[in-house]
Amino acid sequence: MSRDESVDDSGATPPWMAEVLGLDRDLLANVAEHTEEWGRSLAAGPEDASNAATIAEATLYEAASLLTIAGSYWMLVNARRASAVLSRAAHLYQRLDDRFAYAVAICAGNTDVALNALEEGDTPLSPSARAHVMLALGWLESKAPGARREAQAREGLAEHARAAEPVATEPVGRIGLPLDATVRVLAAAEAAFDEGEAEMPALAAVLHDYLLRLDDSARAARADGFHWQNLLSSVLPAEPEATAVGAIVSTAAMEHGMENDLAASIELPSAATVPLHMGMAVARQSRGTGS
Amino acid sequence: MLSGDGLVCNWWRNQPRGVISPREIQAKLSETTLRDHLVAYDRVAAGTPYISTTAGVVERDAARARNVYFPPLYTALRFATENFQRDGYVFYAYVFGLGKKAVDLEEFAEELRDLQTYTRYYAHHPEGEFVEKIQIPAARIEKVERYDLASVLGALKQLLPPSPNQTFRNADVYRDPKQYANLRGFPEVAV
Numbered sequence: 001m002s003r004d005e006s007v008d009d010s011g012a013t014p015p016w017m018a019e020v021l022g023l024d025r026d027l028l029a030n031v032a033e034h035t036e037e038w039g040r041s042l043a044a045g046p047e048d049a050s051n052a053a054t055i056a057e058a059t060l061y062e063a064a065s066l067l068t069i070a071g072s073y074w075m076l077v078n079a080r081r082a083s084a085v086l087s088r089a090a091h092l093y094q095r096l097d098d099r100f101a102y103a104v105a106i107c108a109g110n111t112d113v114a115l116n117a118l119e120e121g122d123t124p125l126s127p128s129a130r131a132h133v134m135l136a137l138g139w140l141e142s143k144a145p146g147a148r149r150e151a152q153a154r155e156g157l158a159e160h161a162r163a164a165e166p167v168a169t170e171p172v173g174r175i176g177l178p179l180d181a182t183v184r185v186l187a188a189a190e191a192a193f194d195e196g197e198a199e200m201p202a203l204a205a206v207l208h209d210y211l212l213r214l215d216d217s218a219r220a221a222r223a224d225g226f227h228w229q230n231l232l233s234s235v236l237p238a239e240p241e242a243t244a245v246g247a248i249v250s251t252a253a254m255e256h257g258m259e260n261d262l263a264a265s266i267e268l269p270s271a272a273t274v275p276l277h278m279g280m281a282v283a284r285q286s287r288g289t290g291s
Numbered sequence: 292m293l294s295g296d297g298l299v300c301n302w303w304r305n306q307p308r309g310v311i312s313p314r315e316i317q318a319k320l321s322e323t324t325l326r327d328h329l330v331a332y333d334r335v336a337a338g339t340p341y342i343s344t345t346a347g348v349v350e351r352d353a354a355r356a357r358n359v360y361f362p363p364l365y366t367a368l369r370f371a372t373e374n375f376q377r378d379g380y381v382f383y384a385y386v387f388g389l390g391k392k393a394v395d396l397e398e399f400a401e402e403l404r405d406l407q408t409y410t411r412y413y414a415h416h417p418e419g420e421f422v423e424k425i426q427i428p429a430a431r432i433e434k435v436e437r438y439d440l441a442s443v444l445g446a447l448k449q450l451l452p453p454s455p456n457q458t459f460r461n462a463d464v465y466r467d468p469k470q471y472a473n474l475r476g477f478p479e480v481a482v
Contacts, residue, residue, distance in 0.1 A: 030375055031375060037450060038452070040450050041446075041450040041452050058360050062361055062365075220330075223330070224329075224330040224331065225333045226336070227330075232369070232370070
């Protein structure tokens with residue numbers, strides 16, 4: 001299926017994404033705007049060092065959460081606005097020492113926050129935290145400034161993949177897919193980044209599996225029409241972890257000019273492919289900017 | 292509402308004569324009707340015997356041995372104002388939960404945010420939901436806050452948290468739950 005993927009000069013996201021998810025763009029924009037304002041009101045002044053210490057950790061957590069929710073809604077309306085909000089959320093999560101920061105930062109097209117993943121070393125990590133660190137390293141493989149950091153990311157990803165083996169079946173992140181689902185996509189993305197066309201079918205296969213499993217949860221949430229259409233479901237329309245995966249695989253495919261081929265090869269209902277297309281928008285936005 | 296019936300469920304409120312019987316209540320409270328209330332509300336809204344409430348969420352960050360608390364006002368105000376589109380009222384009340392599933396017992400609310408008890412439902416309802424059954428009596432409603440949309444949006448625009456335009460306190464009828472608590476070793480809840 002051919003889709004208009006382009007984000008126009010104003011940052012507007014192609015309307016089909018909200019449409020196939022059964023969501024009203026005006027409602028998305030309204031709730032996004034006021035949720036963003038609420039989050040910013042709680043985080044007001046956190047960059048000001050003199051004020052930072054006075055803002056309670058719990059308040060910062062609520063602010064980060066609200067900005068992430070707002071960013072998820074913005075992604076279906078205006079990618080540029082989403083990027084700005086999510087970047088702020090990522091920095092708040094980073095201050096809170098929460099590795100969810102990595103997934104959120106990738107959705108913002110941000111590499112600054114992700115660079116911290118290079119320092120994780122052999123820190124003991126929960127399966128979810130490990131998944132987030134691995135996402136950051138997967139993002140850095142293609143986005144890190146400089147060959148040394150790219151090599152560091154590659155080496156770190158391999159180490160974390162080994163450490164993830166004993167807990168491969170553990171559910172991770174907000175959606176609770178097995179850790180192994182993320183590990184497999186990242187490994188296939190790395191191979192496709194290195195080898196190009198020859199590895200693209202393998203990437204498409206594991207990505208299909210990931211999106212299908214993800215959509216099991218998302219579809220159940222969408223079936224609850226009242227909560228879903230009123231944006232009251234706990235499943236966000238653009239889940240940061242899934243969008244991050246979409247951004248990483250898109251970046252790998254873009255290295256060989258094959259992102260549209262990759263998207264076309266995924267035979268799933270349109271709604272299930274939104275995380276990939278959203279990630280592609282992130283990857284395209286961040287290409288060339290280095291940020 | 293504050294001094295009389297309290298908050299009643301849609302099923303009761305929509306009865307032509309305003310009357311429901313204990314036998315009907317017993318028939319209404321079931322796993323099926325609760326599930327429908329939670330995941331098919333648009334289909335059963337007019338006849339649901341349940342009342343959704345939000346109590347905020349405490350998430351456990353095991354890795355750092357800390358609890359992360361998300362207060363309920365954002366969720367409550369979004370429900371009350373239909374997503375920042377109209378004026379709204381937020382009720383402050385308390386319900387009794389058992390900490391276990393007790394769908395058939397009208398007296399106890401269902402704690403849907405409980406990860407152990409309601410794993411099936413929780414996946415889509417992290418707003419810190421307690422579901423009360425049939426009625427929240429007036430004696431358990433502390434106050435009602437009225438939020439005018441214009442002032443909510445005005446405050447947010449200035450990056451200020453929303454505050455109510457008017458507060459209706461239920462001092463004559465409300466009964467503070469602390470006076471009924473018999474938790475030993477918790478002097479902070481003794482009145």
